[in-house]
Amino acid sequence: MTAAVYDPDPSFCRWFVEPAVYAFGRRRVMTTLLDHLRSGTDAEQAGAKRAWYCAHVPLRADRSPAYAPDGSRDPALDESRDVMEEWREALQRSAMRESDT
Template sequence: MGANGKETTSGDPVRGFMALPGRPDDGKGLFLRCLEDVVRVLGLDVASESDADDSWTWETRARVALREANSRELVVSETACEALIRTAVYDPNPSFNRQFVEPALNAFGHRVVKTALLDYLRTGTNRERAGAARAWYWSALPLRLPHVRAEGQDAGSRPASDDTSEIVGEWREIALREFVSNDDLDVRRCILPGLSLWKSAYPSESHDLVEAAVAIARAHPDEYIRHRVEHQVRG
């Protein structure tokens, strides 16, 4: 099948990627509290949630306010950076969480953001581990918000270009072990898309874990995991 899920003329049975399913429990209340912190520490012009007609309306206003602040001039403190990353981790939408990762990246650089997400993966709750894996996808974005800067940084300056290869290698190892040892459905769903399933990506002592990860994914009762692994081992 082609990318649209229809069978190809060659008879190839491979389908396009399935969308990452929503979280079994989207934890909307936790996310909204994180978003309130972002609004507060960045001083965004958004009325309190209690003044909105409903939580969806308030969330939309807060997201729009952050997007507009990114396009003007946004000064991000260390506290605000932590709030942005935490909100990205708790955002139930794996596409919209990008808008919290990007200002943190542009203010403090890739190393700070990747290290924070690695900490969530290593020591967080299962919800936080899954959310960190969702947010990690965006942590390699180029710095393209010129009006966003860290507190104390001159206007127009950019974070130093840091070598993050060590952090990426550590993420890869921990994510592999987490996928094999943690049977939480959301954790496995969120880690798998960014997980290398080639032994050459790991030291020899981790090769057995790669085989175990592939076997777990292929035999998993979840359709998304079974579907995803076949694409990745071909890739």
């Protein structure tokens, strides 16, 4: 995920994010990006914002061995509603800090 965060090209960082989503699950990827947003440098926060978009790639069973032979996958790997809410809150706090300066 660090490579995705540091990649300045918003479309190229997908090459790092998409395999991570398939291998580790959307939840884990988004949680890592949230950590970068909350505690990273300005450059890391900007990179996390770019990579966040890529973390929403549609998942297809035929593109990953992370799926069982029947095409199923543990839904907990990709459950991310709570992480998305935390992301929105962190963005709001960040915007409020920027407006205070």
